[in-house]
Amino acid sequence: MAQDGIGASTKRREDYRFLKGIGKYTDDINQPNQTYCYFLRSPVAHAKIGKVDLSVAKSAPGVVAIFTAADLEAVGGVPCGWLITGKNAQPMKEPKHPILAAGKVRHVGDPVVAVIAESLNAAKNAADLVSIDYQELPAIIDMRTAQTKGGEPVHTEATDNMCFDWEFGDKAATDAAFAKAAHVTKIDLVNQRLVANAMEPRAAVGVYEIGTDEHTLFTTSQNPHVIRLLMGAFVLSIPEHKLRVVAPDVGGGFGSKIFHYAEEAFVTWAAKKVGRPIKWTAERSESFVSDAHGRDHVTHAELAIDANGKMLALRCDTFANMGAYLSTFAPVVPTWLHGTLLAGQYAYPAIYVNVKAMFTNTVPVDAYRGAGRPEATYIIERIVSKAARELKLDQAEFRRMNFIRKDQFPYQTPVALVYDVGDYEASMQAALKLGDYAGFPARKAASAAKGMMRGIGVCSYIEACGIAPSSLVGALGARAGLYEAATVRVNPTGSVSVMTGSHSHGQGHETTFAQVVASKLGIPAENVNIIHGDTDKIPFGMGTYGSRSLAVGGSAIVGALNKIIDKGKKIAAHLLEASEGDIEFKDGAYTVKGTDKKKTFGEIALTAYVPHKYPIDTVEPGLEETSFYDPKNFTYPAGTYICEVEIDPRTGTTVITSFVAADDFGNIINPMIVEGQVHGGLVQGIGQAMLEGAIYNDKGQLVTGSYMDYCMPRADDVPSFKVVTTVTPCTHNPLGVKGCGEAGAIGSTPAVINAICDALDIDNIEMPATPERVWRAAHAKTMKAAE
Amino acid sequence: MYAFDYVRPASLADAVKALGASEENRPLAGGQTLIPTMKQRLAMPATLIDLAGIAELKGVRRDGNAIVIGAMTTHADVAGNADVKAAIPALAALAGGIGDPHVRNSGTIGGSVANNDPAADYPAAVLALNATIITTTREIPADSYFTGMFKTALQPGELIKAIRFPIGAKAAYSKFEQRASRYALVGVFVAHTGAGVRVAVTGSGAGGVFRSAPLEAALAKGFSVDALKGAVVPSTGLLSDIHGSAEYRASVIPVIAERAVAAAR
Amino acid sequence: MPKIAMTVNGKQVSADVPANTLLVEFLRKDLMLTGTHVGCDTSQCGACVVHVNGHAIKSCTTLAVQANGASVMTIEGLAPGADLHTVQAAFKEAHALQCGYCTPGMVMAVVDMLKNNPKPTETQIRHGLSGNICRCTGYHNIVKAVQIASGQAVTA
Ligand SMILES: Cc1cc2nc3c(=O)[nH]c(=O)nc-3n(C[C@H](O)[C@H](O)[C@H](O)COP(=O)(O)OP(=O)(O)OC[C@H]3O[C@@H](n4cnc5c(N)ncnc54)[C@H](O)[C@@H]3O)c2cc1C
Numbered sequence A: 001m002a003q004d005g006i007g008a009s010t011k012r013r014e015d016y017r018f019l020k021g022i023g024k025y026t027d028d029i030n031q032p033n034q035t036y037c038y039f040l041r042s043p044v045a046h047a048k049i050g051k052v053d054l055s056v057a058k059s060a061p062g063v064v065a066i067f068t069a070a071d072l073e074a075v076g077g078v079p080c081g082w083l084i085t086g087k088n089a090q091p092m093k094e095p096k097h098p099i100l101a102a103g104k105v106r107h108v109g110d111p112v113v114a115v116i117a118e119s120l121n122a123a124k125n126a127a128d129l130v131s132i133d134y135q136e137l138p139a140i141i142d143m144r145t146a147q148t149k150g151g152e153p154v155h156t157e158a159t160d161n162m163c164f165d166w167e168f169g170d171k172a173a174t175d176a177a178f179a180k181a182a183h184v185t186k187i188d189l190v191n192q193r194l195v196a197n198a199m200e201p202r203a204a205v206g207v208y209e210i211g212t213d214e215h216t217l218f219t220t221s222q223n224p225h226v227i228r229l230l231m232g233a234f235v236l237s238i239p240e241h242k243l244r245v246v247a248p249d250v251g252g253g254f255g256s257k258i259f260h261y262a263e264e265a266f267v268t269w270a271a272k273k274v275g276r277p278i279k280w281t282a283e284r285s286e287s288f289v290s291d292a293h294g295r296d297h298v299t300h301a302e303l304a305i306d307a308n309g310k311m312l313a314l315r316c317d318t319f320a321n322m323g324a325y326l327s328t329f330a331p332v333v334p335t336w337l338h339g340t341l342l343a344g345q346y347a348y349p350a351i352y353v354n355v356k357a358m359f360t361n362t363v364p365v366d367a368y369r370g371a372g373r374p375e376a377t378y379i380i381e382r383i384v385s386k387a388a389r390e391l392k393l394d395q396a397e398f399r400r401m402n403f404i405r406k407d408q409f410p411y412q413t414p415v416a417l418v419y420d421v422g423d424y425e426a427s428m429q430a431a432l433k434l435g436d437y438a439g440f441p442a443r444k445a446a447s448a449a450k451g452m453m454r455g456i457g458v459c460s461y462i463e464a465c466g467i468a469p470s471s472l473v474g475a476l477g478a479r480a481g482l483y484e485a486a487t488v489r490v491n492p493t494g495s496v497s498v499m500t501g502s503h504s505h506g507q508g509h510e511t512t513f514a515q516v517v518a519s520k521l522g523i524p525a526e527n528v529n530i531i532h533g534d535t536d537k538i539p540f541g542m543g544t545y546g547s548r549s550l551a552v553g554g555s556a557i558v559g560a561l562n563k564i565i566d567k568g569k570k571i572a573a574h575l576l577e578a579s580e581g582d583i584e585f586k587d588g589a590y591t592v593k594g595t596d597k598k599k600t601f602g603e604i605a606l607t608a609y610v611p612h613k614y615p616i617d618t619v620e621p622g623l624e625e626t627s628f629y630d631p632k633n634f635t636y637p638a639g640t641y642i643c644e645v646e647i648d649p650r651t652g653t654t655v656i657t658s659f660v661a662a663d664d665f666g667n668i669i670n671p672m673i674v675e676g677q678v679h680g681g682l683v684q685g686i687g688q689a690m691l692e693g694a695i696y697n698d699k700g701q702l703v704t705g706s707y708m709d710y711c712m713p714r715a716d717d718v719p720s721f722k723v724v725t726t727v728t729p730c731t732h733n734p735l736g737v738k739g740c741g742e743a744g745a746i747g748s749t750p751a752v753i754n755a756i757c758d759a760l761d762i763d764n765i766e767m768p769a770t771p772e773r774v775w776r777a778a779h780a781k782t783m784k785a786a787e
Numbered sequence B: 001m002y003a004f005d006y007v008r009p010a011s012l013a014d015a016v017k018a019l020g021a022s023e024e025n026r027p028l029a030g031g032q033t034l035i036p037t038m039k040q041r042l043a044m045p046a047t048l049i050d051l052a053g054i055a056e057l058k059g060v061r062r063d064g065n066a067i068v069i070g071a072m073t074t075h076a077d078v079a080g081n082a083d084v085k086a087a088i089p090a091l092a093a094l095a096g097g098i099g100d101p102h103v104r105n106s107g108t109i110g111g112s113v114a115n116n117d118p119a120a121d122y123p124a125a126v127l128a129l130n131a132t133i134i135t136t137t138r139e140i141p142a143d144s145y146f147t148g149m150f151k152t153a154l155q156p157g158e159l160i161k162a163i164r165f166p167i168g169a170k171a172a173y174s175k176f177e178q179r180a181s182r183y184a185l186v187g188v189f190v191a192h193t194g195a196g197v198r199v200a201v202t203g204s205g206a207g208g209v210f211r212s213a214p215l216e217a218a219l220a221k222g223f224s225v226d227a228l229k230g231a232v233v234p235s236t237g238l239l240s241d242i243h244g245s246a247e248y249r250a251s252v253i254p255v256i257a258e259r260a261v262a263a264a265r
Numbered sequence C: 001m002p003k004i005a006m007t008v009n010g011k012q013v014s015a016d017v018p019a020n021t022l023l024v025e026f027l028r029k030d031l032m033l034t035g036t037h038v039g040c041d042t043s044q045c046g047a048c049v050v051h052v053n054g055h056a057i058k059s060c061t062t063l064a065v066q067a068n069g070a071s072v073m074t075i076e077g078l079a080p081g082a083d084l085h086t087v088q089a090a091f092k093e094a095h096a097l098q099c100g101y102c103t104p105g106m107v108m109a110v111v112d113m114l115k116n117n118p119k120p121t122e123t124q125i126r127h128g129l130s131g132n133i134c135r136c137t138g139y140h141n142i143v144k145a146v147q148i149a150s151g152q153a154v155t156a
C-alpha cells in the first residue's frame, strides 16, 4: 500500500485551511466596487400581485437599482432537469418558475422585488419603502386535499394541483399476491418535510466583465457545471464559453445546493445590467423559505405475507409534495429514486407503487440527503417491523428470513434495479453482535425496574448510489447525462494535478482522490493536487450528489490514470528500448519484464515534456489525459442499523442509549472519512426521527422558520456511535466502491422509530417523535391498561 | 438593523439621563435578546444606552442575609460566583443552565429580568425566592414585579440596578428544555423557607412566570417528592404551541417539580 | 459614526463604523478576517464565536461598538503563523470537521470550554458544545477531538 494510498485513514489536507479560518467560501469573496442584493419576498403564501410601487424606494439612499418580474420578461424561468411521465403517458405539468414572481406569489418567501444597493442595510431600508399590493388567495397547503380543495390552483397549468400521477411495478402480480396472502400488514406513514440546513447559507456573487463580455458567478453549489448549463442555456441565454461558474469552498450541501436557484441567475443577470458586481448572501430565516426542502411524503402501504412468514408483495400509495414550483430534480425524487428502491434487502416478487405529486403553496421540495431512498426505506423498514410485531416474530429474524441471499446476486428486483452484489446476512450479524441484541431483554428489564421503557429497533436498508448510467436515466426522463469527468495532468517534474467534475463540500475529496492517484501511480499523495469547483479549470462534470463522487468521479480519475499509465508505457518502451508489451508499471516505475531495466514515473513525465529522446512519430508530447466515466449500473450500499432507546413515560423524553451501524460500502479508500460520513448521516436521520420538522400552518406560514423552532440536532441530543463495515466490492466500477454519503441518513430514521415503537409497544408514531408525542403514546397505553 | 446612536455612560446618573432623553431610547445590557430583536428589525431604538461602562451595576455581594446581584452581572459570573454557590446553589445552577456557554458570557440578570421572557429561567428564581428588584427609583417585590408575558412593573426610564435574593431557602430549579431554542418548556423553581413553600413555573404560563397554587399547597403538607404524588396542575392559562400543548405542559410540570424537590438543598 | 479601537489577534485596530455594525461584520468586512462565519440570524448556531476579553461570545449578537476597547481573538489569531493550536490539531487528528463551516466557532468554543474545565467528561463536553451547531459531523468526532485536546482517553 502506498503511504497515504487506498485504505489509509489519511488526515485530511483540506482541514488546515478550515482550521486556520482561511478557507474561501462564497461570502468570503469580495469584488471591487461590489453592490449588495436584497430580495423582498412574499409574506403570504398565495396572492395575486397588484400594484407594486417602487417610486419611493428608488430614491432611497444607497440604492443602485431595483428590479421586478417586469424587467425580466426576456429571461427564462428556472428549469427542471427531469421529466416524469405519469399514467396514460401523461407528461408532468411543468409551469414556469420565474426568477422573480410574476403576477402571483406562490409561497411565503417567493422573491418579488430585488433591491441592489451600496450596502445590505441600504438595500433593506429601501425594501421597506417598496409597497406591494397582495390580493390574497386561499392557500393550498395540505397535499392530500390539494386536488379537491377547489379555489384558485397554485398554477393554471395544473387546475387540480397535480403535477403527475405516476405508477410503477406490476399491479396485476401484486394484486394476485395479496389475494393469496395469509397476512396483510398495513401502515400509514408521514415522512415529514425537512430543511437541509447546511451551516453555510446560500450565497452568490455575480460579476460581468464588459471588456471580454464574460460573466462569472461564484455560488454555493454542489455542481458548478450543472448550474452553468442550466443557467446559461435555459435562463439567461449566455453561451457557455462566456460563462464561468465557481463553487469555491462550500459549507455543506446535503442536496440543497444541487439545484439551480433564482437568486444565482438573478445576480448573474443583474451584474451586467448595473455594470457592477453583486453579492447576495442568504440570512438563515431567508434560507428557511428559499432553499428547497426535503422529503414530505404521505404514504399508505400494505405488505402481503404468506403463512410461512415469507413476504410476497408490497403496495404503496404516496402523495409527494412538490411545493410551489418544480425544483431542479424534484420529480425524480419520489419516483425513480423511490419506487425502484422498494424491494429493500428482501426477495419478494411483486411491488406496485403509485405516486401523486402535488403542487402546494409551500417552498419547493427536492432532494435532501438520500433523496427518495430514505422515504422508500422508511416505508419498507417500518412496515416490516410492524409485520414482525403482528406475527409475533423477532424483528431481526423476520428480516433475515426474507433477505436476498448471498448466492442470489446479481439479483433482479421487481422494480427494475439489478443489485450486483451484497451480503445482507453479514452486516446484520455484525450489527446484532455489536449492539448486543441478545442482551436486550435483560436491559429492558433493568429499565422497567426504574420505571423506564426500553426499546430496540432494527433497520436493514439498501440504497442506490453512483448515479447513474446515462442511457438508463435518459430513458427515465433525465435531461442530462450522469457520467463524470476527470483530467489528470502530470506536470513536467512529476507532480500531478487532477481536475475533477465532482465537488467537495465536506466530503474530503482533496484527500481521498489524492489517495487513489497516489496508489495508482505509486507516488506520494502530497505530490497530488485535486482541483474542483471552477468551470474554467475542470472538465464538464456533473458534480456531487447521490453518493456518486468516488463511484463515478473516482472511476473517471482511474480512467484518466489508466490512459496516463498506458501512454507512459509507450514512452518507457522507447527509452528502455523494449517492446511496449514487455513494459510493466508498478510502484511508480516502469520496468522491462524479466530485467532490471527501469524508469521512474518522474523520469517518464519529464521526458514527455522534454521530448528529446522520444517516440515523437507515434506519441504526442505531454502527459495529460481526460476520461469521462459513465457508470454501468447503480451501486448498492446496504447495511443494518440497530438503535436502542430508553423512554421516560412521564415526560416522553427519549434517550438513545446505543446506536450501531454495520454498513457495506464496498472497498474503502479512507476509513476515517467514511466513518465521519456515517456519523453525520446518522445524526441527520436521528434528527428527522426525533427533532426536526418543517411545519406550515393552514395560512402557509412556515411555523418552524428559525432555529428557535426548527430543532437542529446538537451535541447533547445524540450519543456516540459504534460503526463497522463489512465488504462486498462493487462489481462494475474499477475501485469496487459503492458510496457512503447518504446511508446514515437513510437507515437511521426507521431504526429510531422502530425502537420507540418497540419501547412503547405501539404500531406507529408520527415523526418527529417529540417528547409530547411519545408521552401521549405512553399515556394512552397506561390509560388503556388501567381500563 | 436600523440605524441608531450609541452611548456608553460611565455612571448610572448619566445612563438615566440619557434614557430619559427620548422615549425611543433603550438600555443595552448583554444584548442577547435585544440585538437579535433589532437584527430582525422588530425594534428601532433611537439611542442605545450601553450599561456596560457602569461599574456599580456589576458583581455580586453578600448583604446580610441576602445576595445582591448587580444588573449587569453575566449568567456565567453568577454561575461561577463562590458566594452565590455557597449561599443559594440553586441560583448558581440555574444561571449555569441558561442558553449556552456563549450566551452566558454575554447575557445579564438585569436584562433577563427586565425582558421577562415567558420561557426565561431567572424569573422563576426571582419569584420563588421572593427576591426584590432594586431599580433606579424604588424596590419592587417579586410578587408585584412580573405583570405578564414580556411585561414588568418597570416604568419608562426606570433601570434595574440589582436584584436582592434572600438566603436561607432550601431550593432547586429543574428545567425541561424546548429542544430547539433551549429555553424552558417547563421550568420549576421550588423554595422552602420557614415562611412556607413557593413554587414558580416558567416556560408554561400564557401570562409568563407564575406561582403554582396546587403545587405550593401540596408541598405545604410536607416538602418531599411524595407530597407531590397526585398533585394536579390545571392546563387552563398554560401556553400551547408546536413544542407542547397546554395539556402536556400541565402533565409535565408536577414531574419537573418532583425533580426540583428531590434536588433541593 | 462612532470611532472604535480594539486589539484584534494582538494587533491594535481602529475604525469609524456605524453603531449598527455587528462585531462579526466588522471582523469580516472591515478587517477581512473571514474565518469567523455567520450561520444563522437568531443567535443559535455558534458559527460566529470569537473571544472577547478571554470569553467566548457570539460575534453576531455583539455590536462592534460594544467591543470598543476590548481584546478580541478570532480563529485567525488562535495559533501563531502556520501553527495549529492544540485544539485545532486535535480536530484534524480526530476528523472533527467536514465542510469546515462550523469549525472556527466550534474550535473557539472548545478552547473556552477547556479553559474553564480542563478535563470535561463526555456529558460535559456535549453540554459545552450546545451553543454550536454542526450539520456535517454528527458531533461524534468533535467529542473525540475535545478528549484528545484535553489529554483524556477517547470514549467517542
Ligand atoms: C441562543 C440564546 C439562548 C438563550 N437561552 C436562554 C435560556 O435558556 N433561558 C433564559 O432565561 N434566557 C435565555 N436566553 C436569553 C438570555 O438569557 C438573555 O441574556 C436575556 O434574556 C437578556 O439579557 P441581556 O443582558 O442579554 O439583555 P439585553 O438583550 O441587552 O436586553 C434585554 C431587554 O432588557 C432591557 N434591559 C437590559 N438591562 C436593563 C436594566 N438594567 N434595566 C432595565 N431594562 C434593561 C433592554 O432594554 C431590553 O429591552 C437566550 C438567548 C440566546 C441568544
Ligand code: FES
Residues within 6 Å of the ligand: C037, C038, C039, C040, C041, C042, C043, C044, C045, C046, C047, C048, C049, C058, C059, C060, C061
Ligand atoms: S451566526 Fe449563528 S449564532 Fe452567531
Ligand code: FES
Residues within 6 Å of the ligand: A199, A251, A252, A506, C096, C097, C098, C099, C100, C101, C102, C103, C133, C134, C135, C136, C137
Ligand atoms: S463541519 Fe460542516 S457544519 Fe460542521
